Amino acid sequence: MTGLDRGPVGLALSITAIVVCLSLAFPAFVGPANLDSMLFAWSILIVVAFAQAIVLGAGDMSLAVGAIAGLSVVVAGGLMESHQIPTLISVVVALAVAAGCGGLNGWLIGRTGLSSFIVTLATASVYAGVTLGLTSGLPYYGLPSDFLAAGSWTPFGLPAATVAAAVVSAALWALFRYVGFGRQILATGSRREAAVMLGVDVASVRMVVHAVSGLIAGAAGLLLAARVGAAQPTIGEEWLLISFAAPIIGGTALAGGSVPVIGTILGALLLTIVNNALVFLGVTAYWSQLPSGLIILVAVGLDRARQMRQDRLDRQARIKSALGAARSSIIQELST
Amino acid sequence: MIEHGRPATTTAAPLVRASRSLLAADAAGIAVAVLVTATAIWMLAPAFASPYNLLSIAKAVAVLVTVALAQMTVLAIGQFNLSLTAIGAAAGLWAGWLMQEVGLIWPAAAVAGITLGVVTGAVQGIVIARSGINPFVVSLAFASIYFGLLLGISQGTPFGRLDPGFASIGSGSVLGFPIVSIFSVAVAILIDLVFSYTIAGRQMLAVGANPRAATLSGIRVRRLVVSAHALSGALAAIAAMILVSTLGSAQASLGATWLLPSFAAPVLGGTLLSGGRVSVAGTVLGAIFLVLLSNGLVLVGVSDYWYQSFLGVVLLAALVLDHGRRAVMEPA
Numbered sequence: 102m103t104g105l106d107r108g109p110v111g112l113a114l115s116i117t118a119i120v121v122c123l124s125l126a127f128p129a130f131v132g133p134a135n136l137d138s139m140l141f142a143w144s145i146l147i148v149v150a151f152a153q154a155i156v157l158g159a160g161d162m163s164l165a166v167g168a169i170a171g172l173s174v175v176v177a178g179g180l181m182e183s184h185q186i187p188t189l190i191s192v193v194v195a196l197a198v199a200a201g202c203g204g205l206n207g208w209l210i211g212r213t214g215l216s217s218f219i220v221t222l223a224t225a226s227v228y229a230g231v232t233l234g235l236t237s238g239l240p241y242y243g244l245p246s247d248f249l250a251a252g253s254w255t256p257f258g259l260p261a262a263t264v265a266a267a268v269v270s271a272a273l274w275a276l277f278r279y280v281g282f283g284r285q286i287l288a289t290g291s292r293r294e295a296a297v298m299l300g301v302d303v304a305s306v307r308m309v310v311h312a313v314s315g316l317i318a319g320a321a322g323l324l325l326a327a328r329v330g331a332a333q334p335t336i337g338e339e340w341l342l343i344s345f346a347a348p349i350i351g352g353t354a355l356a357g358g359s360v361p362v363i364g365t366i367l368g369a370l371l372l373t374i375v376n377n378a379l380v381f382l383g384v385t386a387y388w389s390q391l392p393s394g395l396i397i398l399v400a401v402g403l404d405r406a407r408q409m410r411q412d413r414l415d416r417q418a419r420i421k422s423a424l425g426a427a428r429s430s431i432i433q434e435l436s437t
Numbered sequence: 438m439i440e441h442g443r444p445a446t447t448t449a450a451p452l453v454r455a456s457r458s459l460l461a462a463d464a465a466g467i468a469v470a471v472l473v474t475a476t477a478i479w480m481l482a483p484a485f486a487s488p489y490n491l492l493s494i495a496k497a498v499a500v501l502v503t504v505a506l507a508q509m510t511v512l513a514i515g516q517f518n519l520s521l522t523a524i525g526a527a528a529g530l531w532a533g534w535l536m537q538e539v540g541l542i543w544p545a546a547a548v549a550g551i552t553l554g555v556v557t558g559a560v561q562g563i564v565i566a567r568s569g570i571n572p573f574v575v576s577l578a579f580a581s582i583y584f585g586l587l588l589g590i591s592q593g594t595p596f597g598r599l600d601p602g603f604a605s606i607g608s609g610s611v612l613g614f615p616i617v618s619i620f621s622v623a624v625a626i627l628i629d630l631v632f633s634y635t636i637a638g639r640q641m642l643a644v645g646a647n648p649r650a651a652t653l654s655g656i657r658v659r660r661l662v663v664s665a666h667a668l669s670g671a672l673a674a675i676a677a678m679i680l681v682s683t684l685g686s687a688q689a690s691l692g693a694t695w696l697l698p699s700f701a702a703p704v705l706g707g708t709l710l711s712g713g714r715v716s717v718a719g720t721v722l723g724a725i726f727l728v729l730l731s732n733g734l735v736l737v738g739v740s741d742y743w744y745q746s747f748l749g750v751v752l753l754a755a756l757v758l759d760h761g762r763r764a765v766m767e768p769a
Contacts, residue, residue, distance in 0.1 A: 223752040230746025391585025397578040
């Protein structure tokens with residue numbers, strides 16, 4: 102019931118079709134340089150998407166994913182550059198700040214009962230303001246070499262971000278599949294009253310979920326900063342749409358109760374490929390926002406249509422079985 | 438201006454009275470906040486009362502009031518409009534292009550701009566009403582679609598050679614009052630009349646309060662959803678027209694800072710995010726409060742970068758206070 106069963110086959114097929122067409126038309130699309138840059142973009146997008154997906158699974162949303170990433174990047178950059186704190190400690194502190202910001206969101210939402218939309222809209226503004234206020238909008242360029250080395254580190258021949266994305270994906274998959282807390286998260290999302298009656302501490306679950314979301318968002322920001330080679334306060338500014346887009350395209354319901362891990366990964370892949378394809382098709386960056394919006398509408402629209410068809414079939418089946426039962430009882434009545 | 442409560446039934450007269458006093462408290466709270474903030478800023482920075490500063494406040498309020506009313510109109514039916522920044526920018530650029538490249542006179546360009554706002558808002562409303570997809574997702578997607586379209590078509594070009602008459606509206610005044618202020622007050626009164634006296638306005642509130650009950654009582658919910666989004670689009674476009682006339686140019690980033698204040702102003706004024714209750718007077722006061730806050734921070738010498746944080750904290754504080762007050766006033 103983790104939502105893994107919500108057929109990502111259609112999504113995989115459309116991705117395959119797009120890739121085949123693009124690689125036939127533009128051989129450079131599958132060239133090593135482009136594959137490398139796509140792999141990195143996909144990896145970051147997966148991590149960003151899971152920061153949102155886990156919150157959606159608990160029936161909330163977070164508009165603060167990007168703002169938390171920006172703040173954690175700036176905290177790490179400031180500690181490393183201005184205060185000469187060792188890289189590892191700076192990164193741990195930055196991740197702790199990110200988890201703390203997320204946890205604060207979850208605490209406010211869980212304790213006050215206010216909608217996660219308005220709370221995270223407000224806190225996103227607070228965090229983004231702190232990021233800009235601390236840095237006056239200027240990036241940290243003098244990052245230590247070991248931090249930068251982590252950005253170009255390629256364990257198993259893969260970018261570090263890809264390994265991180267794989268770890269996050271596997272961890273979430275295992276969480277929702279095998280761990281009781283994962284099921285508590287999904288129950289908090291889909292049947293909150295029932296979860297409360299079963300003794301789930303819903304407020305704590307939401308706080309932890311938002312904290313984990315913050316942690317993942319912070320990690321995404323740091324991975325990007327390490328690769329770019331600068332701690333930019335603008336990291337995360339454009340993440341609002343994409344953080345929702347990949348999970349939603351992957352079949353995550355906004356109503357909560359499911360986190361389709363494979364679907365989210367494929368949703369992120371589709372967005373990455375489409376954005377990359379725009380470059381090959383000679384479309385200027387100005388158009389870049391259009392396809393993501395259209396893909397969201399189409400994906401959700403198709404999902405909705407499928408759901409309505411299923412509902413209709415279910416209803417027909419129910420009517421049929423009710424009629425069948427009535428007929429057999431009448432026949433029985435007549436025969437006795 | 439009066440407050441608009443949930444549509445009342447005759448059997449719930451005491452409840453209506455109680456909720457009326459609650460509503461009155463909403464607007465009273467924000468009115469006090471406005472007075473206190475204005476006094477505090479004036480004492481800390483006497484430059485606050487300079488004619489130049491007051492004029493710049495009046496212009497900013499005129500824009501923000503209209504933006505906030507655009508969001509309030511959709512909040513009335515219990516939905517969000519995340520694309521109003523994109524709709525405003527599109528309308529502003531369209532009107533700017535018509536004036537600069539086509540040479541249209543400003544009234545025609547402004548009408549064309551507002552028409553684009555109505556159309557783009559209505560398209561979003563139709564998709565929400567017809568598809569049954571989560572309104573939040575639709576609005577998020579349309580924000581991206583409209584931004585993509587407007588940036589793609591305009592290639593980010595600003596339009597600065599407008600009809601001179603348009604800029605003179607933006608800087609002009611009648612009897613000492615800026616024309617844009619008079620205009621935004623007129624818009625606010627109009628929206629107030631829509632929600633208090635028109636059937637469509639009352640029905641929108643009914644849809645927001647309880648969509649199921651509204652459907653069962655024969656209200657044509659889909660049509661009202663489309664109307665609310667079209668009206669919201671029109672107001673976002675009007676806000677863009679006011680801003681373009683005061684700036685003297687139209688650019689794609691003109692609505693970039695609107696999203697948070699568009700929610701904050703109505704919420705500060707007592708409009709419910711869940712729908713069914715709006716307050717035009719409260720929204721106007723909320724917008725004034727936010728502009729005062731921004732102006733005061735600048736005058737006191739706080740870096741502009743921190744304004745966002747202040748805005749977020751104020752919104753959070755208002756939400757938590759409101760929540761606490763409701764818990765006290767409505768014991769379960």
